Amino acid sequence: MEDVDERRKEAIVLVVIVVLACLALVSLLVAFSYYCYITNKLSKRLKNSKKSDNSGISKIQVTTERGIHVFSFKQLHSATGGFGKSYVVGHGGFGSVYRGVLPDGRKIAVKLMDRAGKQGEDEFQMEVELLTRLRSTYLLALLGYCSDHDCKLLVYEFMANGGLQEHLYPPRGAGSKGGASKLDWEIRLRIALEAAKGLEYLHEHVSPPVIHRDFKSSNILLDRNFHAKVSDFGLAKIGSDQAGGHVSTRVLGTQGYVAPEYALTGHLTTKSDVYSYGVVLLELLTGRTPVDSQRPSGEGVLVSWALPRLTDREKVAEIMDPSLEGQYSLKEVVQVAAIAAMCVQSESDYRPLMADVVQSLVPLLKRHRPSSTGGSSVHSTKSPLSPICHDNDISPRGLP
Numbered sequence: 449m450e451d452v453d454e455r456r457k458e459a460i461v462l463v464v465i466v467v468l469a470c471l472a473l474v475s476l477l478v479a480f481s482y483y484c485y486i487t488n489k490l491s492k493r494l495k496n497s498k499k500s501d502n503s504g505i506s507k508i509q510v511t512t513e514r515g516i517h518v519f520s521f522k523q524l525h526s527a528t529g530g531f532g533k534s535y536v537v538g539h540g541g542f543g544s545v546y547r548g549v550l551p552d553g554r555k556i557a558v559k560l561m562d563r564a565g566k567q568g569e570d571e572f573q574m575e576v577e578l579l580t581r582l583r584s585t586y587l588l589a590l591l592g593y594c595s596d597h598d599c600k601l602l603v604y605e606f607m608a609n610g611g612l613q614e615h616l617y618p619p620r621g622a623g624s625k626g627g628a629s630k631l632d633w634e635i636r637l638r639i640a641l642e643a644a645k646g647l648e649y650l651h652e653h654v655s656p657p658v659i660h661r662d663f664k665s666s667n668i669l670l671d672r673n674f675h676a677k678v679s680d681f682g683l684a685k686i687g688s689d690q691a692g693g694h695v696s697t698r699v700l701g702t703q704g705y706v707a708p709e710y711a712l713t714g715h716l717t718t719k720s721d722v723y724s725y726g727v728v729l730l731e732l733l734t735g736r737t738p739v740d741s742q743r744p745s746g747e748g749v750l751v752s753w754a755l756p757r758l759t760d761r762e763k764v765a766e767i768m769d770p771s772l773e774g775q776y777s778l779k780e781v782v783q784v785a786a787i788a789a790m791c792v793q794s795e796s797d798y799r800p801l802m803a804d805v806v807q808s809l810v811p812l813l814k815r816h817r818p819s820s821t822g823g824s825s826v827h828s829t830k831s832p833l834s835p836i837c838h839d840n841d842i843s844p845r846g847l848p
């Protein structure tokens with residue numbers, strides 16, 4: 449009898465052991481499959497993130513699908529006469545700029561990066577990525593790029609009349625055309641409007657907004673008919689989507705164009721670009737460079753010299769570029785000066801939006817050419833930024 453009990457107990461123990469072993473085995477199997485599932489998922493994620501970490505390459509591949517061409521060094525070498533001296537059209541912070549012609553006859557401008565190091569690389573990357581995403585008549589189009597054997601080249605549409613600053617301040621001296629700008633008032637107004645539309649696009653038609661950060665007269669390029677396009681996004685920053693949002697950043701940009709709050713705190717907003725735009729407007733009005741140490745004391749910094757005169761009807765004509773004499777009406781000048789004054793205010797919140805600037809300039813252009821405002825899409829005839837003038841202030845053209 450005891451024997452039977454003993455055997456029954458043993459059988460029960462055995463069953464328990466077998467059940468427990470089975471349970472352990474099942475748990476092990478479950479744990480193993482879960483482990484396999486997780487590792488598989490992680491390795492997939494790792495692969496994906498590696499792809500996007502090579503952002504230059506992956507994004508650039510996308511760009512090629514969107515019509516940006518990847519050139520070989522050889523192609524650009526032969527397009528620019530072997531990067532010959534006679535093909536150089538300018539030099540900038542990025543490197544030299546060459547003119548060139550593609551086999552299909554298209555004229556191009558090629559920027560050859562001569563700056564080693566991370567900042568140059570970052571600018572190259574930023575320029576390619578941004579210009580791929582952004583498309584506007586008022587922004588210089590990137591046609592392609594080349595990133596061969598440590599050489600970085602950017603290929604743009606060719607702008608036959610180069611940078612605005614070359615026309616505002618033609619070189620003086622022997623053999624030159626002689627210092628006076630040939631840009632007339634109407635063309636200057638149109639350049640002001642088209643450049644404003646370029647910035648308006650960056651600030652208000654792109655989400656999140658793009659802050660140019662190096663807006664200046666040499667970054668406004670002119671085509672053969674003096675239509676303007678904004679160039680050089682190498683220093684651009686993607687702004688914050690929130691109203692009044694800012695980006696904290698190292699202060700870069702060009703002397704004389706940098707907004708005071710940005711220079712002091714490094715806080716960058718679209719209103720920093722509005723300030724720089726105001727400086728360019730002052731250059732267009734006065735024909736003076738933003739900073740000129742050769743000028744008498746008190747006149748060296750354009751904004752400080754011009755600001756008190758901008759809102760004074762009696763004095764505003766004093767600041768005008770002498771080469772424009774006889775071309776503008778006082779009403780127009782007062783209006784443009786009012787816009788410039790608002791843009792260069794030290795309090796960034798009081799500066800206008802670029803859309804307001806555009807709306808204020810459109811009617812001025814219409815007055816010159818009723819049927820053509822350079823492809824304008826804004827139809828308002830009322831300026832939101834012209835509190836000073838009334839219609840009966842108009843003086844006949846030619847009589848300031």
Ligand SMILES: Nc1ncnc2c1ncn2[C@@H]1O[C@H](COP(=O)(O)OP(=O)(O)OP(=O)(O)O)[C@@H](O)[C@H]1O
Nearest residue numbers: 538539540541542545557604605606607610611666
């Ligand atoms: N797409 C283009 N078509 C024709 N000329 C150009 C073009 N891009 C640049 N240039 C010429 O090359 C010059 C130098 O341009 P670049 O942008 O390299 O320097 P920058 O604007 O003077 O300074 P930064 O490097 O600070 O932008 C311009 O002033 C212009 O004359």
Ligand SMILES: [Mg+2]
Nearest residue numbers: 540666667680
């Ligand atoms: Mg430039």
